[in-house]
Amino acid sequence: MTTPHYAMVIDLNTCVGCNACMAACSMENQTPVWDNKWRTYVHDMEIGAGTENEVKRRFFPRLCNHCDNPPCMSVCPTGATYKLDNGIVLVNDEMCMGCRACAMACPYDARYDVTYDDLDKGTEFYGELHFRTSPSVDKCSFCAHRVMKGLKPACVETCVGSARLFGDMNDPKDEVAKIVASGVAKPLMAHLGTRPNVYYISDLERNV
Amino acid sequence: MEGMFYSTQELWTWWIAIYLFLGGLGGALVVVSGLTNMYVKEHKELVLWANISSLIMLSVGSFMLFLHLLHHIAVINVLNPMVLINKPDAWISWGTQFIVWMMVWSFVYTYPYLVDSKFWRGIPIIGGLIGLFGWVGNLSLRFHKLIGWLAVINGIGTVLYTGLLLQSFPAVALWHNPGVPLLFIVSAFSTAMAFLLIALYVFIKNPEDHGLKVLFERSDVILIGIELLIIFVFFQFTTYGLESARYTAKILWNDMGWIIGFVGFGLLIPFIIEFRGVTKGWKGSAPIVLAAILVLSGGYLLRHYFMYAGVYERPYPAINSTHHLQMDGSVQTQ
Numbered sequence: 001m002t003t004p005h006y007a008m009v010i011d012l013n014t015c016v017g018c019n020a021c022m023a024a025c026s027m028e029n030q031t032p033v034w035d036n037k038w039r040t041y042v043h044d045m046e047i048g049a050g051t052e053n054e055v056k057r058r059f060f061p062r063l064c065n066h067c068d069n070p071p072c073m074s075v076c077p078t079g080a081t082y083k084l085d086n087g088i089v090l091v092n093d094e095m096c097m098g099c100r101a102c103a104m105a106c107p108y109d110a111r112y113d114v115t116y117d118d119l120d121k122g123t124e125f126y127g128e129l130h131f132r133t134s135p136s137v138d139k140c141s142f143c144a145h146r147v148m149k150g151l152k153p154a155c156v157e158t159c160v161g162s163a164r165l166f167g168d169m170n171d172p173k174d175e176v177a178k179i180v181a182s183g184v185a186k187p188l189m190a191h192l193g194t195r196p197n198v199y200y201i202s203d204l205e206r207n208v
Numbered sequence: 209m210e211g212m213f214y215s216t217q218e219l220w221t222w223w224i225a226i227y228l229f230l231g232g233l234g235g236a237l238v239v240v241s242g243l244t245n246m247y248v249k250e251h252k253e254l255v256l257w258a259n260i261s262s263l264i265m266l267s268v269g270s271f272m273l274f275l276h277l278l279h280h281i282a283v284i285n286v287l288n289p290m291v292l293i294n295k296p297d298a299w300i301s302w303g304t305q306f307i308v309w310m311m312v313w314s315f316v317y318t319y320p321y322l323v324d325s326k327f328w329r330g331i332p333i334i335g336g337l338i339g340l341f342g343w344v345g346n347l348s349l350r351f352h353k354l355i356g357w358l359a360v361i362n363g364i365g366t367v368l369y370t371g372l373l374l375q376s377f378p379a380v381a382l383w384h385n386p387g388v389p390l391l392f393i394v395s396a397f398s399t400a401m402a403f404l405l406i407a408l409y410v411f412i413k414n415p416e417d418h419g420l421k422v423l424f425e426r427s428d429v430i431l432i433g434i435e436l437l438i439i440f441v442f443f444q445f446t447t448y449g450l451e452s453a454r455y456t457a458k459i460l461w462n463d464m465g466w467i468i469g470f471v472g473f474g475l476l477i478p479f480i481i482e483f484r485g486v487t488k489g490w491k492g493s494a495p496i497v498l499a500a501i502l503v504l505s506g507g508y509l510l511r512h513y514f515m516y517a518g519v520y521e522r523p524y525p526a527i528n529s530t531h532h533l534q535m536d537g538s539v540q541t542q
Contacts, residue, residue, distance in 0.1 A: 036527065043524045047211060060524050075376050077300035078285035095285055098278020100219045101300055107379035109526045113278055135278040188523055192378050 004168040005087045005197075006142055008156070009176050009185045010061050012203035015163035017042055017059035021155035028143060028154035030126050032118040039063060039140040040155050047204075058203060061164065063155070064089065064110040064140035065188065065196030072102035072111060072139075080136070087169075087197055088142045096136035103137055107192050111137045142166070169197070214455045214519050214533040215526045223272050225511040228370045230269035231307065232396030233403060233507060234262035235366030238314045240400045242360040246353060249420055252321040256328075257407040258400075259318040259359075266307055266366075299373045306365035313359035317352065320345040367396045380518040381453035382446065391438045391510075398431035399507035402478075402500035409493040409500075425496060426486050432479040432503065439471060452521040455533050459517040466513050474506015 025040045026033045040063040048055045066089045073081045073089060080096035083089050093114075103111035114136050122130045143153035147166075151157070156166040167176025176199075179185050185199035241258030245251055277283060285291065287308065291301045322328045322338050323345040329335040348355055371389030378384045401424045408417050408424070446457035460466045478499035485496055519533060520526065 038527070041527055045211075045524070062524055071376070071378050074297045075300070077291065077295055077298040077304065078282060079291075079295050080282075080285075093279075095282060096279055097282035097285060099273075099300060100278075101298075101373075101376075103219055104217065105377045105379070107520070107522070109520070109522060109524075112527075115278055134282075137278065189379075189521075194378070 002170045003085045005170045006066070006147065007087070007167065007169045007176055007180065007197040007199065008063075008066075008142070008153075009165040009167075009179050009199045009201065011161075011163045011165070011201040012058060012060065013163075013201060014161040015042065015059040015061055015159075016161050017044055017057075018160060020158045020160060021061060021164065024154040024158035025140070025143075028146075029141070030122055030130060030132055031138070032112075032114060032122065034121055034125065035118060037112040037114070037118070037138075039138065056203075061155075062108065062110075063198065064106075064142075065108050065194065065198040066140075066142055068195035068197065069193055071105035071107070071192075071194060075101040075105040077101065084144070086147075088144045088147070089139070090141050090144060091136055091139060093132065093134040093136040093138075096134070098135050098137055100137055102139075106139075107189050107194060108196070111139045114138045211523070212451070213522050213525045214452060215522075216459070216516060216519055216533070217526075220515055222512060222515070223276060225508065225515045227269040227273050228373075228392070228511045228515075229399075229508045230265040231303075232367055232370045232392055232511075233399045233504075234265040234269070235306075235310060235363040235370075236396040236400030237262040237265075237403060238310055238363035239360050239367065240397065240404060242314070242317065242356045242363065244420070246356050248423070251417075251420070252324065253412050253414070254404065254407065254420075255318055256321050256325060257411065258404060259314045261403070261407075262363075263311055263315060266311055270307060299369055299376050302365065303369035303373060306362045306369055310359060310362035310366050313355055313362060316344060316348050317355045317359050319348050320352070367393055370396070374514065374518075377518075379520050381450045381521075382442075382456045382514065382518045385445065387438060387442060387445065388514075391435065391442070394431055394435045394438060395507050395510055398428055398435060399504050401425075401428035401431060402503035402507075405500045406497055406504075409497050421496075422486075425482055428500075428503065429479065429482045429486050432475055432482065436471075436475050436479065439475070450521075452519040455519040456517045458533070459519070460513060463513070465509070466517075470506050470509040470513060473502050474509050475503075478502040478506070 019042050021040055022038055022042060025031065026038065029039055031037055031039050040061060043060040043062065045058045045060055046055050047058050066087055070083065070089050073083060077099065078095045078097055080092045081089065081102055082092065114132060116135055119132055119135065122132055146153060152166050156164045165176050167174040169177050169180065171177055180199050185201045187196040187199050237258040241255050245255050274280065274283060286301055286304045289305060292305055295301045323342055328338055368389060371392030374383040375388045405421065405424050408421050446453040446460065481495050481499035490496060
């Protein structure tokens with residue numbers, strides 16, 4: 001049995017912008033939402049120009065792209081950012097010294113600070129279940145702790161429009177692998193050589 | 209997914225620019241003074257000025273970096289030399305080790321001169337401590353050239369690292385290109401020459417140093433000339449380059465601080481003053497000292513603007529950035 005290689009497909013046609021993914025992620029991973037710091041975020045954008053019928057509203061979910069060549073990992077001086085064999089890029093909070101080189105290197109703006117202040121507020125906000133103990137430069141983990149139990153990431157599990165699909169690229173029968181192989185889903189800024197594992201199905205063809 | 213967004217960053221700002229400036233200058237001072245002392249002219253005072261200044265600069269720069277860390281205790285992970293085996297791909301790992309070992313070896317190299325220095329021995333407490341560890345000076349003299357080369361090699365590494373650190377961020381066209389390390393190397397050595405000229409003209413004031421002053425002035429003229437050429441190359445690269453580079457061009461070439469402050473007062477005017485000094489000479493030392501001060505100011509401005517003008521290109525706006533760039537050069541603030 002081959003090691004899985006996890007990836008996500010996001011369909012911009014079916015995201016309704018309910019932000020349930022943001023809520024589910026922040027509860028699952030205890031992110032400092034009071035400082036507008038999210039592991040995943042849904043942008044509410046307008047595309048097109050002209051009359052109101054010609055302008056479309058686009059919801060654009062974003063998260064760490066769990067790159068195969070993650071620049072955040074290569075610049076990390078302590079080894080706090082590391083990659084599992086299954087493709088998931090993780091952060092060891094204890095080892096992270098918070099130099100923010102990863103945030104500078106990330107083309108996807110996926111990293112954010114967790115400060116001492118955030119740790120204090122986290123204890124107030126998340127109560128006795130608060131598990132963060134060290135400041136770090138945090139990011140999405142594809143909910144690795146859930147995936148290892150055979151569950152889907154919290155954002156995928158909660159998505160009402162099935163706009164987020166999570167699967168194994170090494171399994172040709174997996175829906176995600178099939179969509180990526182079809183070419184309909186494309187990664188963001190692939191020209192940078194990061195080899196991202198989050199793919200987007202564009203909503204433009206429907207709108208033209 | 210055609211619409212792209214352009215923004216600068218607010219994570220590494222003026223304090224990183226100061227760190228990069230002091231790192232480059234401090235590293236180059238150790239290299240120039242070490243090689244001068246070993247192969248051009250033995251000069252204890254020059255080594256004292258260069259290496260003690262470098263030690264202070266690197267201490268200040270590193271402390272500023274340390275203050276801005278989120279998790280201070282975890283810095284132990286990069287201070288451990290094993291980091292080079294665990295994380296050889298990270299330039300901060302190399303840079304930390306280069307800086308630490310450059311400070312150690314340059315201090316040991318300088319120690320015999322500290323022991324002989326009336327000024328340093330005359331300072332209360334410090335003078336006593338220097339005498340207490342006099343054996344370090346004796347040991348240093350036995351292996352002086354080897355220790356000098358260890359300091360020089362780590363100094364070269366420190367100078368090189370400041371540019372390679374920026375180059376390792378692939379998302380920003382201004383930074384992710386081979387011109388940045390070259391520019392920072394040339395700038396570091398130019399500022400080191402300027403610093404040593406100030407030391408020689410203002411503080412050391414030894415008439416026997418005429419030859420050394422001429423050497424440093426000529427070297428600085430050549431370095432400033434090369435820096436001007438590299439800046440011209442960057443003008444071409446940003447103006448006619450990738451989209452994010454074009455946004456950088458809009459920032460830099462619409463900013464009088466960059467055009468007049470850095471290119472004008474930081475490069476062109478000191479180049480003219482020093483070129484005149486090399487070809488026809490000056491009666492007094494004031495013009496060269498003025499040029500050297502301008503070169504040092506330019507060295508900081510270069511890094512300051514490089515940090516502020518790095519532009520990210522993304523298919524969505526940056527979440528926590530308040531500045532979003534428009535192609536007309538204006539900045540939209542959230």
